[in-house]
Amino acid sequence: MGQTIAEKILASHTEDGKASAGEIIEARVDLLMVHEVLGSRILPILDEMGFKKVWNPNRVLVVNDHWAPASDINSAEIHRRNRNFVKEQGITNFCDVDCGISHQVLPEMGLVVPGATIIGSDSHSTTYGAFNAFSTGLAATDSALILATGVCWFRVPESLRIEISGELGERVMSKDLILKIINQLGPDGANYQSMEFHGPTIDAMSVGERMTMCNMTVEAGAKCAPMPINQDVRFWMEDFAPKKKWKEVTNDSDAEYVDTLQFDLNEDPLEPTVAPPELPTNGKPVAEVEGVPIDQAFIGSCTNGRIGDLIIAAEILKGRKIHKGVRLIVTPASKATYMEALERGIIKILMESGGIVTNSTCGACVGGHLGVLGPGDVCISSTNRNFRGRMGHQDSRIYLASPATVAASALKGVITDPRSV
Amino acid sequence: MVQRFSNITGRAWVFGNNINTDQIIQGQYLRLLDYSEMAKHTFEIPRPLFASRVKKNDIVVAGHNFGGGSSREEAPKVLLHSGVGCVVAESFARIFYRNSFNIGLPLLIVQNGSKLVKDGETVTVNLLEGTLTIKEKGDVIHGKPLPNRMLEILKAGGAVPWYKQRAGHKG
Known part of the structure; x- marks a missing residue:
């Protein structure tokens, strides 16, 4: 065998x-x-x-x-x-x-x-x-x-x-x-x-x-x-x-x-997918959750804090401002990622759009620091877990999505299909 | 020694499916260096009164996929520190399963335990026979016998004493 x-x-x-x-x-x-x-x-x-x-x-x-x-x-x-x-x-x-x-x-x-x-x-x-x-x-x-x-x-x-x-x-x-x-x-x-x-x-x-x-x-x-x-x-x-x-x-x-x-993605095209609370396996097409208001948008973690993730976020946010009242937090996955993003002008684009760029750490993903959620906060996040209380208070809610969907949602203040912005 | 594994009797704390390690102990408490401090926050989200009410040898009875998520060994550790005598579930996430035996917390796989046992009922676990008995009703539910490797580690008192025994044996 x-x-x-x-x-x-x-x-x-x-x-x-x-x-x-x-x-x-x-x-x-x-x-x-x-x-x-x-x-x-x-x-x-x-x-x-x-x-x-x-x-x-x-x-x-x-x-x-x-x-x-x-x-x-x-x-x-x-x-x-x-x-x-x-x-x-x-x-x-x-x-x-x-x-x-x-x-x-x-x-x-x-x-x-x-x-x-x-x-x-x-x-x-x-x-x-x-x-x-x-x-x-x-x-x-x-x-x-x-x-x-x-x-x-x-x-x-x-x-x-x-x-x-x-x-x-x-x-x-x-x-x-x-x-x-x-x-x-x-x-x-x-x-x-x-x-x-x-x-x-x-x-x-x-x-x-x-x-x-x-x-x-x-x-x-x-x-x-x-x-x-x-x-x-x-x-x-x-x-x-x-x-x-x-x-x-x-x-x-x-x-x-x-x-x-x-999976044949040509036969059955893949939609941007969002996993609502409280399991990462709750994924559904973005259309089913579009319009949910958010307080925080987070791009980072070992899942999606890499250069390709920051590039697509910058492409969506370039020359635009995020929605008033939304906090966009970007945590590059490593110092090398951060430096490359600096050299490519990505950090500037993200900051000019209203984002906060932090040092590289697990940080907000584990509810540690640099973006912990408070009671009632709703966060769309490029991370890996939307368990109750994962990123902070037990009454906060996490929607998992791609960096593109997170960036588009930061622009609109509600969960948004990245192809629509 | 045999008694320790054949008769673990306590009150049942019944949980549903997919209780992950963040529900057992939240990430914000992992910085606490003292386990007794940390244990005060065990099951804080799903069962806020658990930590103050749990008694020695109480049994956690859960549905499927208990202990998924983070690899944190703190999850079985706070259960052990709280006095939990055994966790019975339909299935366990793999890292939690391994961590529990490593630190000397017994687990038993039993189908439908969380449906048949009511919260607060007195139950007895016999690890050697792989059974869960509901005292009031006298019902005996047969579970999956422990694999030899896990029983070996448990009998040694966890992976560290098991390692020492093996090292001594080899040396």
């Missing part, structure tokens, strides 16, 4: 070279990413373990991203602990509060490699599937064990094959596509599974568009979301990791899948 991409990557990281869906295996971890959870939760566990040295200081990335720069005394303390740990352990890859969001900076640092196993102390670690990696989120205890040993046990996931063909259409983005796909699956429709993407639409996408897709697979419960390599990933590797050796991992033609979902 042939292997899926997830099986093949995991198998190449076990001692006996085997991994079949359903089995429990021990696999080597190529890279571990930890953020503030290191200082707050992992360090006390390491103490309990009697931990001395990290298994390999070159295979760990520490990022201070969630509350960057520190939003209060506790986050400042957590950041201090992380800095000390990095110093004591001689960890080579460290992003302090000036860098940006882990899932964006990790590939920018050239740390993502096709075929690698990457674990993050964050559920959105499925993002690196865009680079043909096996990547998944775990939490504090598993991260502590990996820091000590460099290995982790996994249940090898079954794979769900998703084939997509056709064009996205003007001002329709990969965010709209993933909102539609997870709507079809439901919040646990891919629980424990590998969502393996295929098809010409995925092949034609930029790295950023692919990352948005893989990022949100966890909202359907997926464990990982590997995609085959495409041209833009090859360019990315040349630009950001020219010295890294890697080999693309493909699925075997006779690999076994639990199911195959097919």
